[in-house]
Amino acid sequence: MPVSTSIRIAPTRAARALNLLRTVQFTHPPNCPCHSNPAHHHHGPQAVTQARRALATPIDYSQQKEYAFEMAASSIRFGPGCTKEVGMDFKNMGAKRVMVVTDANVRKLDAMKQVVEGLEREGISFEVFDKVRVEPKDSSVKEAIEASKPYRPDAFLAVGGGSVIDTAKLMNLYTTFPDADFLDFVNAPLGKGQPIPSKLFPLVAVPTTAGTGSETTGTAIFDLVSKRAKTGIAHRNLKPTIGIVDPLNTRTMPSAVHASSGLDVLCHSLESWTAIPYYERTPRPQNPLNRPAYQGANPISDIFSLKALKDTVKYLPRAVKDPSDHEAQEKMLLAATLAGVGFGNAGVHLCHGMSYPISGQNPGYKHPGYQVDSPIIPHGVSVAVTAPAVFKFTGASNPERHLQAAEAFGVDISNVKLESAGEVLSEALAEFLIGLGDQPRGLKDLGFGRGDVDALVEGTIPQARVLMLAPSLETNNVEAEREQLRGLFENALEY
Known part of the structure; x- marks a missing residue:
């Protein structure tokens, strides 16, 4: 049988x-x-x-398109006065030695006072590092890392803007992996681009500006001086454990900082909304650990990005115009967080990729309203200055999305032809930027000329992590990509 x-x-x-x-x-x-x-x-x-x-x-994953996306963001607590709870958070985590990270200006503000009182109230031991540099360089980041290691913290607390939060992320990373070479985790091709193999120490982020959304993301940006380029590290394990988003902490922001920070929110939302779809990205990762933080537009990030865009258009002009408009400030802080969730998963593309050499190759520009001794192009300014040229260029890639974005600026799109989408969005952006006041109307206002274009192009080429998400860009042909970038920088000289 x-x-x-x-x-x-x-x-x-x-x-x-x-x-x-x-x-x-x-x-x-x-x-x-x-x-x-x-x-x-x-x-x-x-x-x-x-x-x-x-x-x-065996499957050649380098030729396979992505088939999945992941949604990762820090836990967020939002509300006026919630900074005072931070000591209880560390007690609940069981933290014994907290490294508090800030800068010299923020250390004098009420946000730091609330933090210190909260830690002392719960009996949490802490040490303060207040030498964070605005727009950090690799040298300032390494200094911060070396200051952190001897204390041997078991948790980190960042109080400040994006520069402070990003620096704290890197301090956390290299304190967790003290034997790692600095370039091990830095984005390729400038670094080795290795994934972060395990979770880090707890990090609580308390933003005092409404712009970077760094309290939600696994990204940390800095200047790599030897390459005259901005780069960074991006991985889900780098994101803060929780972001304490307290509207009271942004009330001391000067108008110029409101404006430049808000421009970062504007471009975060626009770029993540118009990035290539996640299913068009290559290569498909062989291991989910290698799936990048910046994945391309996806149905979840779209919700956050579009909402952040609409709120920025509505509230940023109010926040810049009237320092006592606390409703507008609160809405912009929330928009920054929403945009952080959106771009922290979808990614950004050309505005940010082009902004890094603009900041790194600053010919001597000092932005009005910033109380600093050295020349500075604030990050939001360096990003937004190319936006009219960028979105005119990308319009043909997805006209419907570009028209939806234009509609957020108040444009009547009912009779606009699809082939005009990029131009319409570009004009709406230019009008919005001019309306904010005190904004450079192109790279010429920053001190750049046509003779600087080639160097700016070469500083952009290494930003593969974000350029790969740029619609309409010939990233598989370096010479064609150079020509497209050259045209974009030339078109961004003035608007």
């Missing part, structure tokens, strides 16, 4: 296997030896053998 049973079942299994192979052949034509060879018109034993060999061949 067992023999006859096995005889009956064997043909059934063979038939099922053959049917499966045939299904694979018809649903995946490029891998089918029959349909890729005109001489084959049957599915005999030779074809089945070839199909089996094709199935056994």
